[in-house]
Amino acid sequence: MRIRHSYLLAASAMFASAGNSAVDIAIPWLVLEITGSSANAGVVLGISGFSVIFTAPIIGGLIAILGPRPVSIWADIISAASVVLFPIIGTLFGLNLASLLIIAIAGALFDPAGATARKSLIQAVAERDGLSLTKFNGTYAAAATIGTVIGPTGAALAISFVGINKTFYLIAIVFVLASSLAMFIPVVTSHIQTKESFSVGNVFRETRIGMNALWRDKPLLSLVGLYTLLTAIYMPVESIVLSRYFRDLNEPRTLGFVLSAMSVGIVIGALQFHRVVRTFSPGNLVIISMTLIGAAVCAMAFLPNALNFIALGLALGLAFGPVSPMSNYLVQKRMPQHLHGPVFGTQFSLMYLATPAGTLALGLIVQSVSIAPLLFVIGALFIGVTLLVGFKGPLRQLRIEATSQEVAD
Numbered sequence: 001m002r003i004r005h006s007y008l009l010a011a012s013a014m015f016a017s018a019g020n021s022a023v024d025i026a027i028p029w030l031v032l033e034i035t036g037s038s039a040n041a042g043v044v045l046g047i048s049g050f051s052v053i054f055t056a057p058i059i060g061g062l063i064a065i066l067g068p069r070p071v072s073i074w075a076d077i078i079s080a081a082s083v084v085l086f087p088i089i090g091t092l093f094g095l096n097l098a099s100l101l102i103i104a105i106a107g108a109l110f111d112p113a114g115a116t117a118r119k120s121l122i123q124a125v126a127e128r129d130g131l132s133l134t135k136f137n138g139t140y141a142a143a144a145t146i147g148t149v150i151g152p153t154g155a156a157l158a159i160s161f162v163g164i165n166k167t168f169y170l171i172a173i174v175f176v177l178a179s180s181l182a183m184f185i186p187v188v189t190s191h192i193q194t195k196e197s198f199s200v201g202n203v204f205r206e207t208r209i210g211m212n213a214l215w216r217d218k219p220l221l222s223l224v225g226l227y228t229l230l231t232a233i234y235m236p237v238e239s240i241v242l243s244r245y246f247r248d249l250n251e252p253r254t255l256g257f258v259l260s261a262m263s264v265g266i267v268i269g270a271l272q273f274h275r276v277v278r279t280f281s282p283g284n285l286v287i288i289s290m291t292l293i294g295a296a297v298c299a300m301a302f303l304p305n306a307l308n309f310i311a312l313g314l315a316l317g318l319a320f321g322p323v324s325p326m327s328n329y330l331v332q333k334r335m336p337q338h339l340h341g342p343v344f345g346t347q348f349s350l351m352y353l354a355t356p357a358g359t360l361a362l363g364l365i366v367q368s369v370s371i372a373p374l375l376f377v378i379g380a381l382f383i384g385v386t387l388l389v390g391f392k393g394p395l396r397q398l399r400i401e402a403t404s405q406e407v408a409d
Contacts, residue, residue: 006129006136008181010143013118015178016076017147020111022155022171023083027104030086030164034095044097048104052352056112060345061207063113068120068341069185075114076179080172082107087165112348114178115144120340123332125185133332137325138273144324145270149263210342213335219398220334223286224347226389227327230290232354233382237297237375245303245371254306261313262320269321273329276322282330283398285322287390292319294382301376333400 027048028041035041063071085103089095118140126136151174158167214221246255276285296316300309327347335343365374389395 003184004129004131005125005185006131006139008185009118009121009125010136010140012072012076012178012181012185013115013140014143014147014150015174015181016079016114016118017144018151018154019076019079019083019147019171019174019178021148021151022167022174023107023151025152025155026159026164026167026171027086027100029159030095030168031097031100033164034100035097040097044101044104047101048108049352051105052108052112053349055109056345056349056352058203058207058345059110059113059116059348060210060342061203061205063117063120063341063345064206064210064338065202068117069182071341072114072117072121072182073179075110075117076175076182078110079107079114080175080179083168083172083175086168090165112345112352116341116344116348118182119328119344120337121185122328123337123340128186132274134274134277134325134329137329137332138270138322141270141273141321141324141328142267145263145266149260207342207345210339211346213339214343214346217334218394219283220330222389222393222395223282223327223330223398224350226286226290226386226395227323227347228350228354229385230293230382231351233378233385234293234297237378241371241374241378242300248371251306254309257306257310258313261310262317265314265317265319266321267317269318270325271321273322273325277326277329281398282326282400283390283396285326286395286398287386289319289323289326290386290390291383292316294379294386297379297382298376299379301372301374301379303372330398330400 024045028045031037031041031044059071082103085106086095086100089099089103093099122137122140123133126133129136155167155171158170162170214224242255242258246252246258280288293316296312296319299312303309304312328344331340331343331347
């Protein structure tokens with residue numbers, strides 16, 4: 001029986017997401033073991049994450065020239081190699097804060113490459129397997145989300161059973177599995193056919209072409225801008241605000257249940273995307289999803305009991321579930337396939353810029369502001385920005401297919 005290539009791509013996304021999220025647990029643990037400082041752990045994760053902004057902008061151009069499949073394969077191999085450097089160098093020479101930081105940066109530099117390349121393969125693989133593009137976008141997003149749930153849990157269990165060094169080897173195996181699965185996906189012609197030799201100049205040129213294409217498509221640009229802004233507003237809610245709230249209550253288990261409920265909701269919402277998109281126009285779906293997310297955050301401001309908090313986490317995840325598939329689907333339908341890599345690369349670049357900025361700003365604010373009013377303001381800001389952009393900006397003109405004027409303007 002022939003294995004569908006779409007299954008291979010979804011499984012590759014799941015393993016890569018699991019590996020990346022497991023690293024976010026393993027590296028701080030190792031830093032704490034070696035330096036004994038939680039501040040150092042934050043520095044290593046923060047600087048390594050921030051370093052991505054130097055490579056993220058060119059990933060799209062790299063995919064346009066080399067193709068998404070080889071970029072996906074090699075990105076995960078590089079991730080696996082960087083991960084095993086921690087135990088190898090630690091055993092041979094010993095580790096300190098500087099060496100930990102260098103290895104973490106080396107591993108993080110090409111993190112966006114694998115995810116961007118896999119997104120660029122979605123349409124070609126779905127068409128090859130004869131699948132509904134809307135349905136497979138949801139399946140792909142659900143698989144990637146499942147990976148982000150498995151990764152931290154697996155890393156925590158591995159650390160407790162086999163220790164931190166062997167955990168890094170296990171994470172490397174996960175990345176190798178992601179790369180190996182991508183190897184079995186057939187070569188698809190979703191990149192440019194060029195007779196020019198590979199060069200940094202060509203990579204930057206293709207990146208610029210993708211950015212210009214996105215800039216000309218004002219409705220899609222409006223959507224990307226909205227997602228970027230709301231990512232900066234929302235992402236710190238999980239990592240900082242809720243962590244602070246449940247830490248003060250000394251209820252880490254409840255936080256775990258809330259975050260797990262969000263992940264379950266995202267998976268369910270993503271899998272239902274192909275049905276939801278039949279009912280709502282893209283612009284209305286974006287407005288509804290984002291408004292519901294803001295409403296859930298506002299409701300959290302009333303700091304309900306644990307069960308209600310978990311229910312709100314599930315509701316927030318359900319509202320967020322269709323967001324990623326919708327974003328992918330609109331790029332796929334409004335942009336030619338050879339521009340998917342550069343356009344997705346531009347999106348990733350903006351996200352990687354927005355998240356650290358939002359985290360830093362909210363991290364400073366949360367020290368001096370009560371959690372309840374802060375959550376309410378964040379939720380209200382989420383709703384306000386969504387409605388303003390949704391009804392006043394080009395987003396209201398967003399359709400599945402771009403018009404010739406949108407492409408040409």
